[in-house]
Amino acid sequence: xxxxxxxxxxxxxxDKIRDTKISQSANKKQSNRALRKLLNNRLAVIGGIVxxxxxxxxxxxPLFTSYDPLAIDMTKISKAPSMTNILGTDQVGxxxxxxxxxxxxxxxxxxxxxxxxxxxxGVLLGxxxxxxxxxxxxxxxxISEVFMAFPQLILVLMLAAIIGxxxxxxxxxxxxxxxxxxxxMVRSQMLSIREEEYVQSLKVFGINDLIICYKHMMPNALxxxxxxxxxxxxxxxxxxxxxSYLGLGVAPEIATWGNILNSSQQLHTLQNYWWAWLPVGxxxxxFVMSINFVGDGLRDTTDPSQQG
Amino acid sequence: xxxxxxxxxNLNTYFYTNQRCNRALNGVSLEIxxxxxxxxxxxxxxxxxxxxxxxxxxxxKLCRIEQGxxxxxxxxxxxxxxxxxxxxxxxxxxxxxxxxxxxFQDPMTALNPVYTIGWQISEMIRAHEKxxxxxxxxxxxxxxxxxxxxxxxxxxxEYPHQFSGGMRQRAMIAMAMSxxxxxxIADEPTTALDVTVQAQIFKLMDELKENYNTAIMxxxxxxGVVCELADDVVVMYMGNIIESGSAQELLGNxxxxxxxxxxKSIPMLGKGANQNLNPIKGSTPDPLNRTKxxxxxxxxxxxxxxxxxxxxxxxxxxxxxxxxxxxxCSDMKGVN
Amino acid sequence: xxxxxxKKIIGMIPMLIIITFLIYLLLEMTPGDAVSRxxxxxxxxxxxxxxxxxxxxxxxxxxxxxxRYFKWLFQIMQGNFGTSITSGVPVxxxxxxxxxxxxxxxxxxxxxxxxxxxxLGVLGxxxxxxxxxxxxxxxxxxxxxxxxxxxxxxxxxxxSLNLEWLPVGGRTDPSVVNFFDRIQYLVxxxxxxxxxxxxxxxxxxxxxxxxxxNKEYIRTARSKGIxxxxxxxxxxxxxxxxxxxxxxxxxxxxxxxxxxxIESIFQWPGIGNTFSSAIRASNYNLxxxxxxxFVFMVLFASTFVDIITALLDPRVKLEK
Numbered sequence: 033x034x035x036x037x038x039x040x041x042x043x044x045x046x047d048k049i050r051d052t053k054i055s056q057s058a059n060k061k062q063s064n065r066a067l068r069k070l071l072n073n074r075l076a077v078i079g080g081i082v083x084x085x086x087x088x089x090x091x092x093x094p095l096f097t098s099y100d101p102l103a104i105d106m107t108k109i110s111k112a113p114s115m116t117n118i119l120g121t122d123q124v125g126x127x128x129x130x131x132x133x134x135x136x137x138x139x140x141x142x143x144x145x146x147x148x149x150x151x152x153x154g155v156l157l158g159x160x161x162x163x164x165x166x167x168x169x170x171x172x173x174x175i176s177e178v179f180m181a182f183p184q185l186i187l188v189l190m191l192a193a194i195i196g197x198x199x200x201x202x203x204x205x206x207x208x209x210x211x212x213x214x215x216x217m218v219r220s221q222m223l224s225i226r227e228e229e230y231v232q233s234l235k236v237f238g239i240n241d242l243i244i245c246y247k248h249m250m251p252n253a254l255x256x257x258x259x260x261x262x263x264x265x266x267x268x269x270x271x272x273x274x275x276s277y278l279g280l281g282v283a284p285e286i287a288t289w290g291n292i293l294n295s296s297q298q299l300h301t302l303q304n305y306w307w308a309w310l311p312v313g314x315x316x317x318x319f320v321m322s323i324n325f326v327g328d329g330l331r332d333t334t335d336p337s338q339q340g
Numbered sequence: 341x342x343x344x345x346x347x348x349x350n351l352n353t354y355f356y357t358n359q360r361c362n363r364a365l366n367g368v369s370l371e372i373x374x375x376x377x378x379x380x381x382x383x384x385x386x387x388x389x390x391x392x393x394x395x396x397x398x399x400x401k402l403c404r405i406e407q408g409x410x411x412x413x414x415x416x417x418x419x420x421x422x423x424x425x426x427x428x429x430x431x432x433x434x435x436x437x438x439x440x441x442x443x444f445q446d447p448m449t450a451l452n453p454v455y456t457i458g459w460q461i462s463e464m465i466r467a468h469e470k471x472x473x474x475x476x477x478x479x480x481x482x483x484x485x486x487x488x489x490x491x492x493x494x495x496x497x498e499y500p501h502q503f504s505g506g507m508r509q510r511a512m513i514a515m516a517m518s519x520x521x522x523x524x525i526a527d528e529p530t531t532a533l534d535v536t537v538q539a540q541i542f543k544l545m546d547e548l549k550e551n552y553n554t555a556i557m558x559x560x561x562x563x564g565v566v567c568e569l570a571d572d573v574v575v576m577y578m579g580n581i582i583e584s585g586s587a588q589e590l591l592g593n594x595x596x597x598x599x600x601x602x603x604k605s606i607p608m609l610g611k612g613a614n615q616n617l618n619p620i621k622g623s624t625p626d627p628l629n630r631t632k633x634x635x636x637x638x639x640x641x642x643x644x645x646x647x648x649x650x651x652x653x654x655x656x657x658x659x660x661x662x663x664x665x666x667x668x669c670s671d672m673k674g675v676n
Numbered sequence: 677x678x679x680x681x682x683k684k685i686i687g688m689i690p691m692l693i694i695i696t697f698l699i700y701l702l703l704e705m706t707p708g709d710a711v712s713r714x715x716x717x718x719x720x721x722x723x724x725x726x727x728x729x730x731x732x733x734x735x736x737x738x739x740x741x742x743x744r745y746f747k748w749l750f751q752i753m754q755g756n757f758g759t760s761i762t763s764g765v766p767v768x769x770x771x772x773x774x775x776x777x778x779x780x781x782x783x784x785x786x787x788x789x790x791x792x793x794x795x796l797g798v799l800g801x802x803x804x805x806x807x808x809x810x811x812x813x814x815x816x817x818x819x820x821x822x823x824x825x826x827x828x829x830x831x832x833x834x835x836s837l838n839l840e841w842l843p844v845g846g847r848t849d850p851s852v853v854n855f856f857d858r859i860q861y862l863v864x865x866x867x868x869x870x871x872x873x874x875x876x877x878x879x880x881x882x883x884x885x886x887x888x889x890n891k892e893y894i895r896t897a898r899s900k901g902i903x904x905x906x907x908x909x910x911x912x913x914x915x916x917x918x919x920x921x922x923x924x925x926x927x928x929x930x931x932x933x934x935x936x937x938i939e940s941i942f943q944w945p946g947i948g949n950t951f952s953s954a955i956r957a958s959n960y961n962l963x964x965x966x967x968x969x970f971v972f973m974v975l976f977a978s979t980f981v982d983i984i985t986a987l988l989d990p991r992v993k994l995e996k
Contacts, residue, residue: 046404050354050361075814178694181971185933186951190967193955194706270823274937277825278952293826302829303837313826321821328817398895428904436901449892454915464900515900
């Protein structure tokens with residue numbers, strides 16, 4: 033009976049498509065197909081909204097809270113959520129809601145900055161490498177292979193321990209360890225674009241290689257990169273959180289999402305002060321999830337083989 | 341028992357991919373007769389394969405039979421209305437393979453790469469008959485032998501990638517014939533093969549028809565094949581049958597401008613490189629954006645104003661010869 | 677085939693040299709004396725200044741960098757990984773002690789993620805577009821978005837602290853000897869690691885299955901008149917499962933990174949935990965050696981996967 037009703041629903045859906053097609057065929061004004069497809073993806077839209085809310089709240093943090101994220105207040109240690117402190121306070125009396133907002137600034141900046149940096153390095157090198165080939169290409173591929181042979185978190189942990197743990201160092205390390213995958217993706221795209229006729233004809237015209245490479249070919253390889261930037265932002269935020277959680281990320285007194293979680297590592301805190309870790313954890317998860325949904329939506333719109 | 345084994349009447353099949361409706365078939369009617377070969381011709385995308393898939397109910401998920409009927413006149417179970425059967429239901433499955441078998445275009449991809457040829461043939465037999473694995477294997481060897489595959493005892497345990505293209509298609513036919521089906525649907529069975537192998541495959545199919553009285557529906561776009569094998573011919577264009585009839589009548593005296601053009605566009609062997617080919621002008625139109633009247637009108641040499649307005653009705657111009665062209669509609673006779 | 681395997685293994689050698697070189701370079705960059713990496717710290721303390729210089733000369737620590745590197749490499753190949761600067765225990769002993777626990781955890785997590793991931797992924801593909809599929813996709817998305825350690829914390833809170841079903845840590849307890857006692861310690865960490873890895877496998881299995889179900893031979897299978905479950909399982913699942921299983925090797929980096937985090941939360945006495953505590957203690961020789969072992973494992977695994985793929989699928993072109 034269930035299968036029957038679901039079959040009926042399916043049939044109705046098809047009926048609807050058939051009937052709307054008839055009425056639409058007259059005014060066949062095609063708006064941007066990719067945009068329409070993205071907006072049709074409900075999860076991507078919801079993801080975009082959640083993403084925007086979190087970003088705005090973090091970057092305009094002073095508008096939403098009057099506390100200082102670093103101000104220690106020994107009079108209210110580990111207080112439960114109340115009217116004055118929406119999400120309670122931590123072991124040294126700092127307001128957790130404030131710390132989440134200010135922490136978001138750094139975490140998002142690290143995630144987004146690293147993803148952009150990886151994309152920039154990967155695209156620049158990948159375009160050239162894929163277009164030119166030869167010795168430079170071989171050397172770059174080898175280098176990227178070396179970096180990719182390391183499990184990323186391991187390399188990040190090692191480097192962070194050696195060169196120090198400031199936020200900018202962390203971004204640098206993420207870029208150093210993460211550019212390889214973008215590089216490979218762009219390179220393989222360029223290899224196939226290189227064979228296309230328009231590139232051949234540009235070459236015949238004697239146009240400068242760099243102009244062909246970066247002006248004519250690069251834009252055609254950028255679609256997947258956009259998806260990659262969103263998805264790797266999510267990945268880097270998770271990695272930063274893991275790093276800080278292990279106590280090896282940005283200096284512990286600075287508020288980042290990972291650091292807030294790190295301070296509640298003890299089982300005692302875990303069991304008795306839920307507000308010290310649960311809201312941050314949920315915030316990270318929500319934020320990463322929203323980016324992933326947007327990234328997935330973007331991928332579906334740029335992937336022509338997707339039907340439905 | 342009538343001569344006809346499958347009757348297709350006013351079949352409409354629509355595709356619903358990408359949130360749009362593509363009317364792939366718009367009222368196709370044809371008859372497949374026992375022991376006869378029906379050739380379906382037309383360009384790519386005209387709906388030949390969709391017709392075959394509709395008969396087998398092997399359409400993609402976002403695709404359905406909108407209206408019309410497909411009736412299988414079985415010997416022991418009376419008439420079966422295929423369009424009302426559940427797609428992968430029990431009755432439909434009992435027909436597939438046992439009564440109606442199908443051969444696909446590309447034997448390279450139509451066989452599962454991880455199972456042996458013998459296993460795949462046995463699976464078909466065991467799906468319809470209660471016999472042991474051993475017996476099924478012996479049957480498979482016999483079938484391969486009868487398809488002219490050398491050393492079948494050894495070949496039966498080999499994987500598809502160890503077979504050449506022609507051999508794979510033979511294995512495919514062996515599989516299709518394993519349950520002695522009453523109807524064999526061949527969807528461009530030789531397009532992916534060498535010309536020399538093509539001839540062998542067609543000879544094989546002709547023998548099957550003679551020996552087992554199997555009805556064959558052969559889908560092709562090769563007019564040479566049609567001339568040689570067909571008992572009846574159906575010409576399709578953009579989801580309609582525009583001309584049909586016995587091979588003799590239709591090929592000897594083609595009436596529809598499209599059929600005429602199609603026959604003119606075939607190069608003749610022996611005429612040399614300088615022969616005058618007449619390709620059909622224009623290209624296949626967008627199926628999502630159909631014209632109102634006759635579908636062929638935009639490319640037709642003999643089009644009239646009426647052609648843009650009305651899709652012509654079926655007109656009998658010979659004993660079995662049907663054509664759908666405004667040139668033959670009663671009130672237009674003067675123009676001809 | 678044999679030639680192919682040999683070729684693959686020889687192809688690894690330049691990579692290994694580059695990586696060991698890189699690790700040695702990093703090691704040289706770290707603060708600390710090279711002698712301290714080789715010898716027991718107590719032994720060093722007893723030595724006089726002259727003796728230290730003599731040792732430096734003996735070990736060739738005043739040689740040029742490249743020569744020192746090759747000497748170091750030679751030591752490594754002989755199995756001498758040096759000692760830990762904090763405890764003076766040889767690194768090989770420390771790793772040897774921690775490795776079994778990590779392997780235990782890794783195998784359990786791999787098993788869980790491969791099993792759950794392929795079954796759920798294929799289920800989603802078969803029911804594509806239905807409620808089941810959407811729910812699975814959504815759950816998978818949550819799976820890749822939740823930080824592993826956060827998931828671990830929630831699990832500890834629920835199953836260990838509140839319900840008290842399973843212990844949190846304490847795998848090192850000397851009273852825990854036999855396998856069945858140990859299993860209760862394994863359940864939670866392996867489930868957390870396994871489930872967080874499931875999402876990736878599920879996604880891959882789903883797209884692999886969808887890919888397979890679009891293949892022509894699936895239509896052939898349907899045209900035979902066999903039941904739909906047979907089409908899905910015997911023809912679809914079987915074919916799409918091979919790449920999923922083979923890809924276990926490529927999940928090793930994820931697994932290693934995951935084990936560092938998970939072992940730290942659950943106080944699991946494995947290599948990952950050793951690694952993060954070594955970093956915290958600036959015990960660089962130990963850090964580098966563990967990293968070296970991780971990289972070796974990843975490299976060997978991917979070469980192994982290449983070979984297995986070639987063995988499983990005779991269509992893979994052997995000459996490249």
